[in-house]
Amino acid sequence: MEFMKKVLSAFMIEYVHVSLFPSEQTYGEVNQLGGVFVNGRPLPNAIRLRIVELAQLGIRPCDISRQLRVSHGCVSKILARYSETGSILPGAIGGSKPRVTTPNVVKNIRDYKQGDPGIFAWEIRDRLLADGVCDKYNVPSVSSISRILRNKIGNLSQPNQYESSKQAPTQAGLSYNHIYPYSYPNAMSPNGKMGSGPGVPVTAGHVNISRAWPSAHTVTNILGIRAFMDHQAIAGAEGYPPKMEDWSSINRATFPSAHAVSGIDKSAIDADIKYAQPSSTLSSYVPACAYSPSNQYGVYSGPGSYVTPGHPWQSQNSSLSHPSSGMTMHAGDIHSPMPFKHPSREGDRKPPSPLSKQLQQEALSSVHGLNLPTSSS
DNA sequence: GTCGTAACGGTTGAT
DNA sequence: ACATCAACCGTTACG
Numbered sequence: 001m002e003f004m005k006k007v008l009s010a011f012m013i014e015y016v017h018v019s020l021f022p023s024e025q026t027y028g029e030v031n032q033l034g035g036v037f038v039n040g041r042p043l044p045n046a047i048r049l050r051i052v053e054l055a056q057l058g059i060r061p062c063d064i065s066r067q068l069r070v071s072h073g074c075v076s077k078i079l080a081r082y083s084e085t086g087s088i089l090p091g092a093i094g095g096s097k098p099r100v101t102t103p104n105v106v107k108n109i110r111d112y113k114q115g116d117p118g119i120f121a122w123e124i125r126d127r128l129l130a131d132g133v134c135d136k137y138n139v140p141s142v143s144s145i146s147r148i149l150r151n152k153i154g155n156l157s158q159p160n161q162y163e164s165s166k167q168a169p170t171q172a173g174l175s176y177n178h179i180y181p182y183s184y185p186n187a188m189s190p191n192g193k194m195g196s197g198p199g200v201p202v203t204a205g206h207v208n209i210s211r212a213w214p215s216a217h218t219v220t221n222i223l224g225i226r227a228f229m230d231h232q233a234i235a236g237a238e239g240y241p242p243k244m245e246d247w248s249s250i251n252r253a254t255f256p257s258a259h260a261v262s263g264i265d266k267s268a269i270d271a272d273i274k275y276a277q278p279s280s281t282l283s284s285y286v287p288a289c290a291y292s293p294s295n296q297y298g299v300y301s302g303p304g305s306y307v308t309p310g311h312p313w314q315s316q317n318s319s320l321s322h323p324s325s326g327m328t329m330h331a332g333d334i335h336s337p338m339p340f341k342h343p344s345r346e347g348d349r350k351p352p353s354p355l356s357k358q359l360q361q362e363a364l365s366s367v368h369g370l371n372l373p374t375s376s377s
Numbered sequence: 378g379t380c381g382t383a384a385c386g387g388t389t390g391a392t
Numbered sequence: 393a394c395a396t397c398a399a400c401c402g403t404t405a406c407g
Binding site (some may be wrong): 023028031032037038039040043060070071073074091092093094095096121184 | 404
Binding site for chain 1 (some may be wrong): 378379380381382386387388389390392
């Protein structure tokens, strides 16, 4: 059975590639629903957007999953993420956790050691906490302190050994925080993972990064907003990294007809299709790019409207606020009276949608020109 | 049938 | 240049 699935999967891939893109070199895998994906890589923004968009139309996640041929787990994840953050974007991939052994910390450790050469690492750790040099989230481990003592401080007869070879601590700290704008306490998501997006109300705090993520990722802004946005004003405002993955053919397989949906013009979708990762055009709605090396962490760091201290559904006092926070849909968009957040859980699963079945069908069937069968249930 | 989620194998980027 | 690590990804399977 597993073998058959593999064979079938391989066949599907081959089929998709050969029959649809005989001359294009592409890659990807086909999931159980027949959808094409690239393992390890986020879905294109166009699809992510569509998922949220359809959900806002009241279409059930299972139907979205089938229609877009995206696993329901993924649909669930994207919707959950959106409901929490208002962002359709994936998180920042790669990179390392912020270093805790900043020059300032090292300096303090050295001071402690100089003041008391017999001090234990755990004592240093306690002092770092007591003195407010670190908090419980970024205090170095005892082993780290030991390593610092061994490697960076070692010979205390050369007290300036470290500083002479490193930049000034404050400066380094600043630059560091600029790269990792989230502060530890708030950057910790409930599950303890770093920067996983949902519920990461990174206050500017001591970081003071005023890079307000304008929440243009929000569907509020994305859906149908483009029509009245000054294209020229926003064009070129974003520079995505040149790294583009060859999603074009894959996405064309999924979206053979990416025409306007809910105000998103074809160029927006196409640009995403070109790829996928933050496109120059879609970036009009998605200006902060998780993939931009210079700002990828900023995606989740902005104190702006995309993060919601407190309740994610409250208005962020922004025109680009979350859909459920009094968003103003443009013509052609859906005025959704329902709370987007898991309506099915609110006890009003039936009817699951404010829309008629027919409207939902139309929404689904017009998604990208495909007339895929929707749930027969 | 639907949905949430852990496990898994994968990619990415900083160190 | 390469390896390691830890973040993220979407799919799959299970409950």
